Amino acid sequence: MERWQVIAIIIALYLCVTLAIGLVSGRNASKSVQRYVAGDRDFGLLVMYFVLGASVFSAFAFLGGPGWAYSRGAAAFYILSYGVLGIAPYFFIGPKAAALGRRNGYVTQAQLICGRFPSKTLSTLIATLTLLAFIPYVTLQMRGAGVVIEAVTEGNIPLWVGSAVAYGIVTIYVLFSGVTAVGLTNTFQGLFMLTIAWSLGLYLPISLYGGVGDMFSQIMAERPELLSLPGLTATGEPWSWGGYSSAIIVSAVGLMMWPHLFMKAFTARSDKTLKQTVVLFPTFQLFLIPVFLIGFAGVLYPERPPSSDFILPFMILNADLPAIVVGLFCAGALSASMSTGDSLMHAAASVTVEDGIRPFKSLTDTQQRRLIQVFVVVVGAVAYGFAVTEGVSLVVLLLTSYGIICQLAPPIVAALYWSRATTTGVIAGFTTGSITAAFFFLTGYFGTNLRPFDLHEGLLGLIVHVVVLVAVSLLTKAQDGEHSAAFVGPRS
Amino acid sequence: MSVRAVRWAVVVYMVLFLFATTWPGASFFNDLTPFFLGLPFNLFFIAMLISGGLCVLVALYVSEQRMDTD
Numbered sequence A: 001m002e003r004w005q006v007i008a009i010i011i012a013l014y015l016c017v018t019l020a021i022g023l024v025s026g027r028n029a030s031k032s033v034q035r036y037v038a039g040d041r042d043f044g045l046l047v048m049y050f051v052l053g054a055s056v057f058s059a060f061a062f063l064g065g066p067g068w069a070y071s072r073g074a075a076a077f078y079i080l081s082y083g084v085l086g087i088a089p090y091f092f093i094g095p096k097a098a099a100l101g102r103r104n105g106y107v108t109q110a111q112l113i114c115g116r117f118p119s120k121t122l123s124t125l126i127a128t129l130t131l132l133a134f135i136p137y138v139t140l141q142m143r144g145a146g147v148v149i150e151a152v153t154e155g156n157i158p159l160w161v162g163s164a165v166a167y168g169i170v171t172i173y174v175l176f177s178g179v180t181a182v183g184l185t186n187t188f189q190g191l192f193m194l195t196i197a198w199s200l201g202l203y204l205p206i207s208l209y210g211g212v213g214d215m216f217s218q219i220m221a222e223r224p225e226l227l228s229l230p231g232l233t234a235t236g237e238p239w240s241w242g243g244y245s246s247a248i249i250v251s252a253v254g255l256m257m258w259p260h261l262f263m264k265a266f267t268a269r270s271d272k273t274l275k276q277t278v279v280l281f282p283t284f285q286l287f288l289i290p291v292f293l294i295g296f297a298g299v300l301y302p303e304r305p306p307s308s309d310f311i312l313p314f315m316i317l318n319a320d321l322p323a324i325v326v327g328l329f330c331a332g333a334l335s336a337s338m339s340t341g342d343s344l345m346h347a348a349a350s351v352t353v354e355d356g357i358r359p360f361k362s363l364t365d366t367q368q369r370r371l372i373q374v375f376v377v378v379v380g381a382v383a384y385g386f387a388v389t390e391g392v393s394l395v396v397l398l399l400t401s402y403g404i405i406c407q408l409a410p411p412i413v414a415a416l417y418w419s420r421a422t423t424t425g426v427i428a429g430f431t432t433g434s435i436t437a438a439f440f441f442l443t444g445y446f447g448t449n450l451r452p453f454d455l456h457e458g459l460l461g462l463i464v465h466v467v468v469l470v471a472v473s474l475l476t477k478a479q480d481g482e483h484s485a486a487f488v489g490p491r492s
Numbered sequence B: 001m002s003v004r005a006v007r008w009a010v011v012v013y014m015v016l017f018l019f020a021t022t023w024p025g026a027s028f029f030n031d032l033t034p035f036f037l038g039l040p041f042n043l044f045f046i047a048m049l050i051s052g053g054l055c056v057l058v059a060l061y062v063s064e065q066r067m068d069t070d
Helices: A003-025 A033-041 A045-056 A059-087 A090-104 A109-116 A120-152 A159-209 A212-222 A241-255 A259-266 A271-287 A289-297 A308-317 A323-357 A365-387 A394-417 A423-445 A457-475 A481-488 B003-021 B041-069
Strands: none
Touching: A003 A120, A003 A159, A003 A323, A045 A159, A045 A259, A045 A271, A045 A323, A059 A090, A059 A120, A059 A241, A059 A271, A059 A289, A059 A308, A059 A323, A059 B003, A059 B041, A090 A109, A090 A259, A090 A271, A090 A394, A090 B041, A109 A120, A109 A259, A109 A323, A109 A394, A109 A481, A120 A159, A120 A308, A120 A323, A120 A365, A120 A394, A120 A423, A159 A212, A159 A271, A159 A289, A159 A308, A159 A323, A159 A365, A212 A289, A241 A394, A241 A457, A241 B003, A259 A323, A271 A289, A271 B041, A289 A308, A289 B041, A308 A323, A323 A365, A394 A423, A394 A457, A394 A481, A423 A457, B003 B041
């Protein structure tokens, strides 16, 4: 049997185990929307930990992270830096949102925002922008899965087949078991990924250079510019401090605003579980360090991968490892892609139906669940279309997604902490902030970079957003005190 | 230490974290040597900041749990 066939069999076995866990998790589940979208609010600490951890160990971190370390050096450290800053506010916001969710039946963050600021327009705006931000994110995960499978099977299983098989399985278990499958498969995949990240991250520097310190000493001697902050751009030029710093700020603000993460406040069993998850989250940031070591191990390697995103499978294949071990490593990389992708597809479909359709049309519980399932397939199909088509850089699209998603932060903070905020103020802020972010992205994309100090367009959008939200709120009639107190109160 | 004081400590730590990881703060900790645990100083420093973040969040959780018990 050829080497690539052994690897393909290991990957197939891994996919079968994942599918089995996904399907078994939903076997005894109730058929309600509450169960499908929010897991009957019954996720324990272990599952919550890995569901949030999967957000860190996405295909972007597992493939893009080593790719950035390899080609852009210290620029990759921004991925390490934003997690703690992003998760800390959730210690306070999460339990508050969860309490409101339990009381009012919310399962999405738009429902929470529109509960405080009643507006169908706002609900539709949030659903539309969320969906726009989700598509490139899902696409990136799918493409990551295809890249890994194509690389390790020496091109015998092309990207389009690899993505289709991996995400066909994701679609099946998400359709069948909803968020419960997302939780249990993420736990399995999380354990798998951590083992892979640490073993490979330490093995490569030791086997190629004699140790982690020896590896960095050699890189420092030959490519010192790679190790110094803020690192390099994709074209190899020095990155600006403005670009690096604002990437950290926008990613920190956007981290918990991603609906697939924020909505987990509604799935946690208790406030205690939610807070414990937040406290343990920084451990996942530390687990990312060995992933970067994989990328740094490739810097002085004599051969080059076809593109920097291929560095992880490239190094795995060149490390003289037995085929079974290579297969297991690749399954770890697939875990990273699939554990984020399933959560994204589920959340994108839930948000579309709950926030984009339900405010305009009353649906029975069964109709809602069915419609969410239809959209899981639709989102998957659209993302798959992009994943197999060469075109716009996905990392660029992903960073833009963060620019859109972080616009959800001011409405959430205003809903929970500022009684003077008004619906008009929130809509005006959200609209102008999103338009500002889109304007700076598009002008830059078409060749005219108008961003001052190379700041991320999301940060520029946020600045405009907050100013407009505050100004318009103060200029419009305040909400009924009893209504706002129900959200802003100390234990609302 | 009261819960209020711990909450403030977390806020102060996060502000310092932001300062130390972005411009201009990060430029003060941007040396490559000395190496710690095989990592360049700037990478090791970020790892230490993350570990510190973990510690202050644990302290916040423990103090809140104690308050709930009392």
